Amino acid sequence: MKRWLLLGFGLVITGIYLFPLYWMYVSALKSSEDLFAYPPRFLPHHIVWTVGHVFVQHEMATYLTNSLIIAGGVTLICIVLGTGCARVLARYRNRWVDVALFAILMMQVLPSSLMVTPLFVGFSEAGLLHTPRLAVILAQVAKVMPFYIVLTRANLGQIPVELEQAAMVDGASRIGAFFRIILPLARNGILVTGILVFLQSFGEYVYARSMISEDDLQTATVGLAAFLGPNTSDWNGLMTYSAIYVTPILIVFVLLQRRIVSGLTAGALK
Amino acid sequence: MRRPANRRRAEGPVMGRMMARFRDGGSFEVAMVALALAYLFVFATVPMLYTMLMSVQKIDMFTLGSLARPFVGLRNYAHVLAMPVAWRVATNTAIFVFLSVFFQLVIGLALAIYFRQSFPGAATLRGLFLAGWVMPALVVGAIWRWLLAGDFGVVNYLLNSLGLIKGHIFWISDPHVALYSLVIANVWLGIPFNMLLLSVGLAAIPEDVYEAAALDGAGPIQRFLFVTVPMMRATLGAVLSLSIIFTLQQYDLVAALTQGGPSNASNVAQYWSWQLSFETYDIAGGSVVAVLMILVVILVAILYVGSTRFEQQA
Numbered sequence: 001m002k003r004w005l006l007l008g009f010g011l012v013i014t015g016i017y018l019f020p021l022y023w024m025y026v027s028a029l030k031s032s033e034d035l036f037a038y039p040p041r042f043l044p045h046h047i048v049w050t051v052g053h054v055f056v057q058h059e060m061a062t063y064l065t066n067s068l069i070i071a072g073g074v075t076l077i078c079i080v081l082g083t084g085c086a087r088v089l090a091r092y093r094n095r096w097v098d099v100a101l102f103a104i105l106m107m108q109v110l111p112s113s114l115m116v117t118p119l120f121v122g123f124s125e126a127g128l129l130h131t132p133r134l135a136v137i138l139a140q141v142a143k144v145m146p147f148y149i150v151l152t153r154a155n156l157g158q159i160p161v162e163l164e165q166a167a168m169v170d171g172a173s174r175i176g177a178f179f180r181i182i183l184p185l186a187r188n189g190i191l192v193t194g195i196l197v198f199l200q201s202f203g204e205y206v207y208a209r210s211m212i213s214e215d216d217l218q219t220a221t222v223g224l225a226a227f228l229g230p231n232t233s234d235w236n237g238l239m240t241y242s243a244i245y246v247t248p249i250l251i252v253f254v255l256l257q258r259r260i261v262s263g264l265t266a267g268a269l270k
Numbered sequence: 271m272r273r274p275a276n277r278r279r280a281e282g283p284v285m286g287r288m289m290a291r292f293r294d295g296g297s298f299e300v301a302m303v304a305l306a307l308a309y310l311f312v313f314a315t316v317p318m319l320y321t322m323l324m325s326v327q328k329i330d331m332f333t334l335g336s337l338a339r340p341f342v343g344l345r346n347y348a349h350v351l352a353m354p355v356a357w358r359v360a361t362n363t364a365i366f367v368f369l370s371v372f373f374q375l376v377i378g379l380a381l382a383i384y385f386r387q388s389f390p391g392a393a394t395l396r397g398l399f400l401a402g403w404v405m406p407a408l409v410v411g412a413i414w415r416w417l418l419a420g421d422f423g424v425v426n427y428l429l430n431s432l433g434l435i436k437g438h439i440f441w442i443s444d445p446h447v448a449l450y451s452l453v454i455a456n457v458w459l460g461i462p463f464n465m466l467l468l469s470v471g472l473a474a475i476p477e478d479v480y481e482a483a484a485l486d487g488a489g490p491i492q493r494f495l496f497v498t499v500p501m502m503r504a505t506l507g508a509v510l511s512l513s514i515i516f517t518l519q520q521y522d523l524v525a526a527l528t529q530g531g532p533s534n535a536s537n538v539a540q541y542w543s544w545q546l547s548f549e550t551y552d553i554a555g556g557s558v559v560a561v562l563m564i565l566v567v568i569l570v571a572i573l574y575v576g577s578t579r580f581e582q583q584a
Contacts, residue, residue, distance in 0.1 A: 006389035013381070014395045020458065021401065023424060024413045039431075040424045081309055084302030091299075100303055102575060107314040109571040113521035113540045114560035117547040118317035118324060121334060142313035149306065175298050196404075203406020205522045210548055221408045221522075228412060228526055235416050242409045253404045260404075261397045265470050 021250075027239035035235055054240040062216060063223040064245070066133060070208070070219060071201040073137040074144060078197050081141075082148045083156075083190060087182055089149070090157035091164075101150075108146035112206045115139070120210055132212040136219075139207045144197045151196070151263060155189030156182070192256060192263045199249055220245050318564060325557040334553070342554075350558040355534045355542070362449055363518075363538045366456070371513040373457045378464025378509070383498075385465075386472050396469065403462040411526025414455040418442060418527075445535035448528045452536055455523050460516060464509055471505030472498070511574035518567055539563050 027035060031048040034041050055061070089097050119139050120129075128135045159182060167177040183190075205221040212218050224245065227238045253260065325346055327339040350356060385396040402410070417425050418441035429435045441451040475498065483493050499506070521540050524530060530537030530545065537545075539559055547556030 003389040006387055007391055010385065010389065010392065010395045013384070014398055017399055017458075017461070018401060020410075020413045020417055023417060027416060036422050038422055038427065040422065040427050081306045084299075085306035088299045088303050100307060103307060104310065105575055106568065106571055107310045109515050109567050109574075110314055110318060110564060111519035111521070111540055111567060113519070113544045114321070114563050114567075115314070115317050116544060117553060117556045117560055118320040119313070120547070121324065121329075121553065122317060122320055124334065125337070138313055142310055145306065145310065174296065178298070199404050203408065203522075205406070205408045205525065206544065209525075210544070221406060224408055224412060225525065228415070228529075232415065235419070235422075238412055239416060242412055246405050246409055249404055249406075250401060253401055257394075257397045257400070261393075261400065261466070264400075264466060 024239050024242055024246075027235060028243040030236060032236060048236075050236060050240050051244060054237055055244060058223055058226075058237070058241060060220065060223065060241070060244060063218060063220040066217055067202050067204075067219040067221070070133055070136050070140065070204065071198045073134075074140045074201040074204075075194050075198040077137065077141045078145050078148045079190060079194050082145050083152060083183070083186070084178065086149045086152035087156045087178065087186070090153045091161060104146045104149055107142065108150070110143075112139075112143055112204075115143075116206055116210045119207070123211065129211060132214065133217055135211045136204065136207045139211070140201050140204050144200055147200075148193055148197050151193045152186075152190060155193065155263065156186050159185050188259070189263065192259045195252060195256060196260065196263070199252070202249065321557045321560050321564070324554060325561045327554060329554045329557075331551065346554040346558045350546075350555045355537065358534055359537050359539055359542045362534075362536060363540075365449060366452060366538050367514055367517045369450075369453045370456045370460060370517045371510065373453070374460040374464045374513050375506075375509065377457065378461050379468050381461065381465045382468035382472055383494075386469065396465065399462040399465060401462075402459060407459060407520065407522035408526050410459055411455060411523040414451070414458070414523075415442060415527050418451050418454070442528055443532055445532050448532060448536035452523060452527055452538075455527060456517060456520055459520075459523065460513060463516070464513060467509045467512070468502070468505060471502045471509075474505075475501045508574055511570050514570050515567055515574070518563065518570075 026042070026044060028051075029047045029049070030041070030044045031046060034044050034046075085100075089101060116139075119135075123129050123135045123139075128138070163181055163185070164177045167181045168174065172180065203221060204219065205225070208219040209222050209225065212222070224238075224241055227234060227241065232238065324339075326341060326343060327333075327346075328342045329339055333339045381396075381399070385392050417423055420426065420438050420440035420443065423438075423441070425441070426435070426438050429439075430437075439447060441447055479497055479501070480493055483497050488496065518540060520538075521544065524536070524538060524541040528536040530541050534542075540563060543556045543559035543563065545556075546552045546559060
């Protein structure tokens with residue numbers, strides 16, 4: 001009996017916590033009459049479907065494509081550069097590994113909004129602002145790669161060294177053992193961490209806002225920010241835009257919830 | 271040349287092992303670490319040093335494209351710190367960080383303890399909280415802006431119907447409360463991560479410690495104070511420092527909710543730095559604020575790394 005009471009109360013607090021998400025979806029479906037009713041209506045009187053309209057009017061296809069390109073590029077570079085590094089750092093324990101880990105952890109804490117000034121000026125001198133999406137990718141990789149390495153390291157640390165050694169006894173090179181033994185075993189861990197990095201970069205805002213000046217190359221966050229002037233009034237549009245933007249993220253999250261939680265708990269405090 | 275590697279993990283002096291690994295074809299491994307570190311060096315360390323350089327240079331639109339800029343010593347620092355808003359921003363940042371971290375920790379810990387009890391679906395419900403964490407902060411800010419809207423906002427309605435307030439609070443546009451609307455949204459955003467990390471720490475406390483304490487006659491509150499808190503010390507330290515770091519990084523929420531307004535009432539240092547550089551083109555001023563903030567962040571990070579080291583030894 002007590003267990004069901006605990007579950008009931010647990011559902012209530014989870015519901016309270018997730019209420020903002022519910023409110024976003026409900027507001028996205030409300031007519032303006034419903035939106036500006038006071039007291040607020042917790043269910044819409046009649047559902048108004050403006051998804052297609054908002055999607056077209058705010059050129060979300062272009063913005064979302066740019067966000068996808070940037071998040072995809074960031075994830076790819078992170079996986080290529082970070083995986084090997086994470087495995088090596090997981091495999092050995094000595095002073096050099098400690099130094100490398102310390103350096104990586106330090107890179108993780110630098111806030112984007114404070115790094116954007118030197119990156120902007122540096123990229124401008126290097127001419128990288130002519131390819132602004134690439135500039136954002138390069139900057140964002142530096143932001144999320146430490147996170148990727150730390151989490152992947154926790155995952156890769158679970159693969160026994162003996163497997164790699166056995167492969168080398170059988171004549172595989174170190175490189176061959178890494179690609180043929182370690183990578184296949186680490187696939188799931190890499191995938192989940194890669195998705196987390198992808199989701200973080202899919203919502204990146206400050207680099208895109210500061211480095212991309214062409215509207216065609218802008219990301220979905222910057223498109224969203226266009227709604228957010230001092231006198232915001234198109235709440236239905238804003239919530240519809242938000243809902244279109246985050247629904248795929250939430251679907252991925254719900255599908256992978258268990259793996260994401262275990263991946264994070266494994267590496268979060270290491 | 272291939273050689274079977276049958277060495278044990280930890281043996282011999284460090285340098286000797288490094289050399290052995292080179293001979294062993296291990297340069298592949300060194301290269302993999304070096305590549306990632308080199309990337310971070312170029313795109314994180316160098317920009318950080320570059321900010322420090324820029325904070326002591328005179329920068330305007332004409333010298334933006336060249337490295338050789340006139341050196342002005344600490345004049346930029348004096349200029350920024352003498353601005354009337356500087357004090358306001360510093361106080362705001364301190365309030366924003368303190369309140370956010372306090373409530374994230376208290377609520378996160380309460381939830382972690384609650385979901386630690388055994389009941390059906392506990393792990394799933396706890397996992398659902400992370401939905402807040404995977405959402406882009408800018409979107410979270412936009413949603414909170416609508417929840418907190420003055421006239422039609424649902425938060426005002428709920429507070430009124432609970433009898434907690436009378437009338438409407440203009441969360442975003444009232445200079446006395448704008449900063450607290452940032453705190454509310456940031457606490458919401460930070461709860462999942464706090465709860466998750468604290469759950470990990472709680473799970474590491476062996477059950478028999480509690481049983482022994484219960485046998486000795488300790489009630490729930492005593493068990494919390496004398497078993498849970500001391501055994502979680504390292505985790506609490508890590509969570510505290512990570513929360514401070516994440517809160518000091520929070521730019522997106524400010525951009526979505528208040529943009530630092532009305533008239534800097536809710537401006538915080540990380541947003542101000544960006545505003546100086548990209549809205550008023552005072553890049554030297556923006557660099558000054560960035561340098562000061564980065565120093566604070568690094569200090570907190572060193573405490574964090576220290577606390578996790580401590581935990582691994584414990």
